[in-house]
Amino acid sequence: MAGVREGQGQLVFGLDIGTRSIVGTVGYLNNGKFHVLAQRSKEHETRAMLDGQIHDIGKVGETITQVKEQLEEDLNRKLTEVCIAAAGRVLRTVTTHAEQSFDEDHEVTEEDIYSLATLGVEQAYEEFLKNNDTDMKFYCVGYTPMRYYMNGYQIGNLEGHKVKNMAVDLIATFLPDDVVDGLYKAVEIAGLHAANLTLEPIAAIQVAIPEKFRMLNMALVDVGAGTSDISITKDGTITAYGMIPVAGDSLTDIIVQHCLVDFDTAEQIKRQAGVQEKIEYQDIMGLTQVITAKEVEEMLADHVQEMAEQVAACIRELNGEKSVSAVFVVGGGGMIPGYTERLAKALDIVKERVAIRGQEVLQSIVFEMDNPRRDSMMVTPIGICLSYYEQSNNFIFVEFNGKRIKLYDNGKLTVADAAVQSDFSNEDLFPKRGKALTFTVNGKSRIVRGLQGEAAIIKVNENPADIYSQVHNGDHIEVNPSTAGDAAELELGRLPELAERLHVCVNGAGIELPKTASVNGQLENEFYAVQEGDDIKVRNFYTVQEVAEFVDVPLGGKILVNDTPAKADTRVYENFTLNWDVNSEVTFADLEEETEEDAEQRRAAKAAVAVNTEESKERIISEIHLQTESFPESGRTDTVADEKTEETTEETTASETAAEHETTGPVKITVIVNKLPVVLSGKSSYVFVDVFSFIDFDLKNSGGRGIVTKLNGRNAEYMEPLKDGDVIEIYWE
Numbered sequence: 001m002a003g004v005r006e007g008q009g010q011l012v013f014g015l016d017i018g019t020r021s022i023v024g025t026v027g028y029l030n031n032g033k034f035h036v037l038a039q040r041s042k043e044h045e046t047r048a049m050l051d052g053q054i055h056d057i058g059k060v061g062e063t064i065t066q067v068k069e070q071l072e073e074d075l076n077r078k079l080t081e082v083c084i085a086a087a088g089r090v091l092r093t094v095t096t097h098a099e100q101s102f103d104e105d106h107e108v109t110e111e112d113i114y115s116l117a118t119l120g121v122e123q124a125y126e127e128f129l130k131n132n133d134t135d136m137k138f139y140c141v142g143y144t145p146m147r148y149y150m151n152g153y154q155i156g157n158l159e160g161h162k163v164k165n166m167a168v169d170l171i172a173t174f175l176p177d178d179v180v181d182g183l184y185k186a187v188e189i190a191g192l193h194a195a196n197l198t199l200e201p202i203a204a205i206q207v208a209i210p211e212k213f214r215m216l217n218m219a220l221v222d223v224g225a226g227t228s229d230i231s232i233t234k235d236g237t238i239t240a241y242g243m244i245p246v247a248g249d250s251l252t253d254i255i256v257q258h259c260l261v262d263f264d265t266a267e268q269i270k271r272q273a274g275v276q277e278k279i280e281y282q283d284i285m286g287l288t289q290v291i292t293a294k295e296v297e298e299m300l301a302d303h304v305q306e307m308a309e310q311v312a313a314c315i316r317e318l319n320g321e322k323s324v325s326a327v328f329v330v331g332g333g334g335m336i337p338g339y340t341e342r343l344a345k346a347l348d349i350v351k352e353r354v355a356i357r358g359q360e361v362l363q364s365i366v367f368e369m370d371n372p373r374r375d376s377m378m379v380t381p382i383g384i385c386l387s388y389y390e391q392s393n394n395f396i397f398v399e400f401n402g403k404r405i406k407l408y409d410n411g412k413l414t415v416a417d418a419a420v421q422s423d424f425s426n427e428d429l430f431p432k433r434g435k436a437l438t439f440t441v442n443g444k445s446r447i448v449r450g451l452q453g454e455a456a457i458i459k460v461n462e463n464p465a466d467i468y469s470q471v472h473n474g475d476h477i478e479v480n481p482s483t484a485g486d487a488a489e490l491e492l493g494r495l496p497e498l499a500e501r502l503h504v505c506v507n508g509a510g511i512e513l514p515k516t517a518s519v520n521g522q523l524e525n526e527f528y529a530v531q532e533g534d535d536i537k538v539r540n541f542y543t544v545q546e547v548a549e550f551v552d553v554p555l556g557g558k559i560l561v562n563d564t565p566a567k568a569d570t571r572v573y574e575n576f577t578l579n580w581d582v583n584s585e586v587t588f589a590d591l592e593e594e595t596e597e598d599a600e601q602r603r604a605a606k607a608a609v610a611v612n613t614e615e616s617k618e619r620i621i622s623e624i625h626l627q628t629e630s631f632p633e634s635g636r637t638d639t640v641a642d643e644k645t646e647e648t649t650e651e652t653t654a655s656e657t658a659a660e661h662e663t664t665g666p667v668k669i670t671v672i673v674n675k676l677p678v679v680l681s682g683k684s685s686y687v688f689v690d691v692f693s694f695i696d697f698d699l700k701n702s703g704g705r706g707i708v709t710k711l712n713g714r715n716a717e718y719m720e721p722l723k724d725g726d727v728i729e730i731y732w733e
Contacts, residue, residue, distance in 0.1 A: 011026050011027065011028050011037065011075075011077075012026070012027060012028060012029070012083060012385045012388050012389075013025075013026050013071070013079050013081065013082045013083065013192075013385075014026075014027075014082070014083045014084075014381050014382070014383075014384035014385035014388070015064065015067070015082050015083065015084050015187070015381075015384065016085060016200075016203075016380050016381040016384055017049075017054075017060065017064070017084060017085075017183060017186065018049070018087075018224050018225055018226075019049045019050065019087070019224055019225035019226030019227070019247070019249060020043060020044065020049075020224070020225035020226075020248065020249065020267070020332070021041050021042060021043040021044065021225075022041065022042055022043075022044070022060075022063050022064055022067050023039070023040075023041040023067075023377065023378070023380075023381045024038075024039065024040045024041070024067040024068065024070075024071050024381070025038070025039045025378070025381040025382055025384070025385055026038045026039075026071055026074075026075060026079070026385075027382075027385055029386075029389055033364055033365070033366050034364075034365055034366070034382060034385060034386060035365075035366040035367075035368055036365060036366065036367045036368065036369065036372065036382065037074075037075060037368050037369065038071050038074040038075055038369060039369070039372065039373060039378070039381070040067050040070040040071050040074070041067070041373075041377075042063055042066055042067050042070075044059065044060070044063055045059070045063070046059055047263065048060045048063070049226065050226060050249075053087075053178075053179060053182070053226070054179075054182035054183065054186055057182055057185050057186050057189070058189065060182075060186040061185070061186045061187075061188075061189025061190055062189070064186055064187060064189070064190040064192070065189065065190040065191070068082075068190050068191075068192065074369075079192065080191070080192060080193060081192065081193045081194070081195040082187055082192045082193070082194060082195060083194075083195055083196040083197075083198070083384050083385060083387065083388045084183055084187060084194055084196070084197055084198075084384065085197070085198050085199060085200045085202075085203045085380065085383075085384045085387070086141050086175050086179055086180065086183060086197065086198075086199055086200065087179075087200050087224065087226065087227045087229060087243070091173060091174070091175060091199075091241060091242065091243045092128065092132075092138060092173070092174040092175075093171055093172065093173050093174070093240065093241050093242075094124040094125075094127050094128045094171070094172050094174070095124075095146070095169065095170070095171045095172075096120055096123050096124040096127055096169075096170055096172065097120075097167060097168070097169050097170075098116060098119045098120035098123050098167065098168055098170065099116075099149070099165060099166065099167030099168075100112075100115070100116055100119065100165070100166055100167070101164060101165045102163065102164055102165070104164070105162040105163070105164060106162065106163060106164070107160065107161070107162050108158045108159055108160065108161050108162075108163055108166060109159065110159055112158070112166070113148075113158055113159060116158075116166060116167075116168050117143065117145055117168060117170065118412070120143070120145075120168050120170035120172070121140055121143050121170070121172050124140070124143070124170065124172035125140055125172070125174075128172075128174055136176045136177065136178075137176070137177040138174040138175060138176055138177065139174065139175060139176075139177060139180045139406075140172050140173065140174055141173055141174065141175045141180065141197055141198065141199050142172070142173045142197075142198045142199035142202045142387075143170055143171065143172040143173065144170065144171050144202060144237070144238045145168050145169070145170050145237075146168075146169040146170060146171055146237040146238065146239060147168065147169040147237060148166070148167070148168050149165075149166065149167035149168070149169075150163050150165075150166055151163055151164055151165050151166075152165065152167075156236075171238065171239070171240070171241070173199050173202070173241050175199075180197070180406075181406075183197070184397075184406075193473065195388065196387065196388045198384065198387040199229075199241065200222055200224070200227075200229045200380055201220065201222055201229040201230060201231040201241050201243075202231070202238075202241070202383075202387060203380050203383035203384040203386070203387050204220060204222045204229070204231070204330050204331075204379050204380045204383050205220050205231050205233070205238060205383070206382075206383040206386040206387055207362070207365075207379045207380075207382050207383045207386065208220050208328050208330050208357045208379050208383075209233055209328060211236070213233070214233040214234075214235075214236050214237060214238070215234075215235060215236045216233065216234075216325055216326065217232075217233070217234045217319065217324050217325050218232070218233050218234075218324055218325060218326045218327065218328065219231070219232050219233075219315045219318075219319070219324045219326075219327045219328070220233075220327075220328050220329075220330065221311055221315075221327060221328070221329050221330070221331075221334065221343070222330050222331045222334075222379075222380060223247050223248065223329060223330070223331040223332070223333030223334035223339070224247050224248065224331045224332070224333055225247055225248045225249045225252075225332070225333060226245065226247055226248075226249055227243050227244065227245055227246075227247050228243065228244050228246060228247045228307070228310075228311050228314075228333070229241075229242075229243050230242040230243065230244075230311065230314055230315060230318065232315070232318045232319050232324065234319075239318075239319075240318035240319070241318075242314045242315075242317070242318045243314075244310050244311060244314050246306075246307050246310055247307070247331075247333040248270070248331075248332055248333030248336070249333075250303065250307070251270060251300050251303060251304070251307075251333070251336060252266045252267050252270055253266075254299065254300060254303055255269050255270055255296070255299070255300075258299055259281065259283060259289065259291065260283040260284050260285070261281060261282075261283055261284060262284065265281055265282070268281070269281055269291065269296065270296070270300075270336070272293075273293040273296035273297065273337070274293070274335055274336070274337060276293060277292060277293055278290055278291070278292050278293070279291050279292075279293070279296070293337070297337050297338060300336065301338065304336060304338055304339055304342055305342050307339070308339060308342035308343040308345075308346050309342075309346045311343060311346075312343060312346035312347045313346075315327070315347065316347075323347045323348055323349060324347065324349075325349070325353065326349070326353040326354070326355075327340075327343060327344070327347065327349075327353065327354040327355075328355060328356075328357040329343070329354065329355065329356045329357065330356070330357050330379040330380065331377065331379075331380065332377050334356055335356060340354045340355065340356060341354075357379065362374050362378065362379070362382070365382060396413070396471075396472065396473035396474075397473060397474065398418055398471055398472075398473070398474065398475045398476070398477060399475070399476045399477065400418050400419070400421075400422040400424070400477045400479070401422070401424070401477070401478060401479060403422055405418065405421050405422045406421070407421055407471075412470065413470060413471050413472075414467060414468050414469060414470055414471060415458055415460065415465060415466070415467050415468070415469050415471060415477055415479070416429065416467040416468070417471070418471055418477055419467070419479065424479065425481075427482075428456060428479075428481035428482055429455075429456050429467055429479070429481075429482060430455065430456070430482055431452045431453045431454060431455045431482050431483070431485070432452075432453045432482055432483065432484040432485065433449050433450040433451065433452050433453070433484070433485050434450025434451050434453070434484055434485040434486045434487040434488060435450050435487040435488065436448065436449050436450055436487075436488050437450075437487070437488035437489070437490060437530060437532060438532060438533065439530055439531075439532070439533060439534040439535070439536060440534070440535050440536060441495065441497065441536045441537075441538065442497075442536070442537055442538055448488040448489075448490050448530075449488055450484075450485050450486060450487050450488040451485030451486045451487075451488070452485045453482055453483040453484045453485040454482060454483045455482050456479050456480060456481055456482040457479070457480040458477070458478070458479050458480075459477070459478045459479075460475055460476070460477050460478075461475055461476050462476075465477075489529065490529070490530040491526065491527055491528065491529060491530070492517055492519065492524055492525070492526055492527070492528040492529075492530055492536070493525075493526025493527065495517070495536070495538070497515065497517075497538040498514065498515050498516075498517060498526065498538065500515055501513060501514060501515070502514075502515060502540070502541070502542065502572075502573070502574050503574060503575060504542075504547065504572055504574070504575070504576050504577070504578060505575075505576070505577040505578065506547060506551055506553070506578050506579075507553070507578070507579055507580070507582075508579075511550075511551060513542055513547065513550060514526070515538055515539065515540065516538075516539050516542070516546075517536050517537060517538045517539060518536070518537050518539065519534050519535070519536050520534060520535050521535075540573065540574070541571040541572055541573045541725075542571070542572045543568065543569050543570065543571060543572065544559055544561065544566055544567065544568050544569070544570050544572060544578060544580075545568040545569065547572055547578055548580075553582060554582055555568065555580060555582075556580045556581045556582040556583060556584050557580065557581050557584035558579075558580060558581040558584060559578075559579070559580040560577075560578070560579045560580070561576060561577070561578055561670070562576055562577055562668075562670060562677070562679045563577070563579075563679075564668030564670075564679060564681065565668070566578075570724075571670075571724070571725055573670070573672070573677050574677070575677065576670075576677060665684060666681065666682055666683060666684055667681075667683070667684055667685075668680065668681040669686060669722065669723065669724040670724055670725070671691065671722060671724070671725070671726045671727070671728055672725075672726070672727045672728065673691060673695055673728045673729075673730065674695075674728070674729060674730060674731070678691065678694050678695060679694070680694055680722070685721065686721070686722040687718070687719045687720060687721055687722060688709070688711060688716045688717065688718050688719065688720045688722060688728070689718040689719065690722070691722070691728060691730070695730070697730055705732040705733045706732070706733045707730070707731075707732060707733070708729070708730070708731050708732070708733055709728075709729070709730050710728065710729040710730075711726060711727075711728055712726060712727050713727070716728070
């Protein structure tokens with residue numbers, strides 16, 4: 001029956017599989033009215049169902065087959081698909097809010113509304129699973145949109161409107177797996193495929209309470225043989241569903257015990273009591289007995305009262321602990337004398353507002369057959385047919401890697417959905433990466449991902465497919481799990497930092513030096529395979545010895561770095577110049593041996609430099625103080641630095657400095673100032689403030705800002721000693 005739409009000739013077969021009987025209806029929807037072409041019913045020959053639950057699947061399947069064959073004979077056509085409804089045994093409900101947004105104004109289509117409802121059902125199912133405290137597996141058997149929203153405002157119908165956001169409040173109902181499975185297997189025995197599954201109260205309300213009445217706070221009670229199914233309406237929508245496992249059969253059981261008859265005879269006594277004054281029957285001893293309708297009513301009075309009170313309590317619970325304005329009763333069990341009056345009393349409403357709905361609600365149904373049945377027993381069967389047009393809510397069965405599984409059919413089922421339902425690992429669907437490699441570079445964590453493996457090999461009915469391929473009832477799905485790729489590998493030379501070069505000048509020739517790195521404190525070449533957890537530090541310098549080895553030129557004597565005498569382990573940074581005499585032997589003695597005349601000239605020059613340097617130093621410190629005194633809020637510890645500077649200035653004289661130079665001799669050191677190398681010369685030792693004599697930094701051009709001075713990443717003190725390779729930052733705030 002897939003593809004059934006409005007129009008004569010496109011038939012819907014609805015089957016009400018009740019506890020006492022099975023009722024089949026076939027018809028079609030045309031111009032908003034449902035046309036019934038045929039209807040048949042048959043009671044179970046045994047108690048194959050109890051409280052809405054199938055106990056003997058084979059017996060129920062046989063009865064369905066008989067009903068189907070009678071209808072086929074009436075219609076002169078085969079029936080292969082059927083719409084069914086489940087009773088609300090162990091019913092659970094979830095109310096949820098789902099929404100969907102668009103990047104720009106979007107005109108809502110019927111498909112969009114269906115997609116939104118499907119999203120709500122899936123969301124409700126996820127919420128239900130979180131709170132399912134039983135070992136039973138549940139399935140969604142029906143849902144009802146309560147309210148729609150357009151851009152945050154409530155609206156009756158979304159279709160055709162342009163929206164950026166649409167939403168729905170939806171109530172979804174869930175029943176245990178065994179209830180659903182029993183129904184599906186029973187119709188399969190009859191050679192039928194379930195085209196749609198809904199809940200009995202959802203089906204009944206389609207007919208019993210039209211939308212125009214749903215603004216009222218009302219209840220619908222479908223009193224069957226095994227269960228009393230309940231639904232509540234308010235503010236134009238269905239707000240709740242419920243069920244109690246007490247109905248007509250419980251009354252029949254009392255008659256069985258009181259009259260000593262079999263169940264079928266007791267059922268006849270119950271029914272005849274509603275239309276006859278006296279009922280004649282035979283008990284199990286074969287004796288003829290007579291009982292009056294009044295006696296039957298009195299016999300059942302206490303139980304009818306209890307049943308009415310249970311229904312009333314369930315209605316109040318579903319309605320926020322409040323009574324409702326009116327109640328419609330459908331189903332054969334509700335016809336027992338006195339039931340509606342007792343239910344009205346239990347709900348504390350006038351008895352006229354609790355009424356059996358039957359023929360009057362079937363006025364909009366067109367019966368194209370002779371002698372149709374127009375009573376409350378037909379409300380649910382016709383509602384099952386109408387539910388097909390309201391929602392497509394079905395389950396299909398597929399085979400996944402040899403295992404038969406059941407899927408809730410939202411019309412868009414894919415291989416991925418089947419995989420989830422069969423507990424197939426999601427990771428085995430997608431290519432898996434090999435083991436990642438983690439390490440640190442200059443103190444920062446880094447990761448290299450493993451190679452990607454092969455995706456899962458998927459086939460549907462022997463044809464190549466992917467995870468997005470749609471599946472249908474009876475499909476055979478085969479999935480070979482995905483594979484993992486190789487573990488991550490990395491050679492040291494492939495680090496981005498090592499792609500950079502150092503530019504230096506060696507003996508007058510400009511060369512590029514590849515950067516090098518140490519791993520766990522050990523210098524490694526570019527072909528070293530990085531290992532898990534390695535600590536890598538990329539160097540931004542070479543030693544003199546390493547430069548000589550790289551250019552393959554023997555290291556000679558008279559080594560100069562930036563025109564300053566150096567040693568083999570002196571560091572060479574970006575844009576440094578390096579010279580040595582390849583024809584002389586490597587020795588550093590010539591740096592210490594000099595003539596007395598040379599020594600005298602050097603001492604005099606250094607003494608002068610020292611005096612000049614001290615004068616310059618005092619001037620620089622004074623200018624810095626002028627700047628920082630105006631900005632005490634800068635947070636620097638200038639007061640301490642000032643005190644130390646004053647003490648040092650008082651204690652250190654130009655003559656002492658000159659004397660010190662005479663004993664130790666001048667040296668050159670290279671520091672990095674604002675990312676550029678600066679060579680300090682003319683002294684045997686240097687302090688931070690000496691830097692200002694070698695850089696172009698105008699202390700008078702503050703522009704109202706405070707000065708920032710840092711040494712190796714921390715705040716510097718002006719008289720703090722400097723050493724070769726220190727990193728200095730000087731800038732205005």
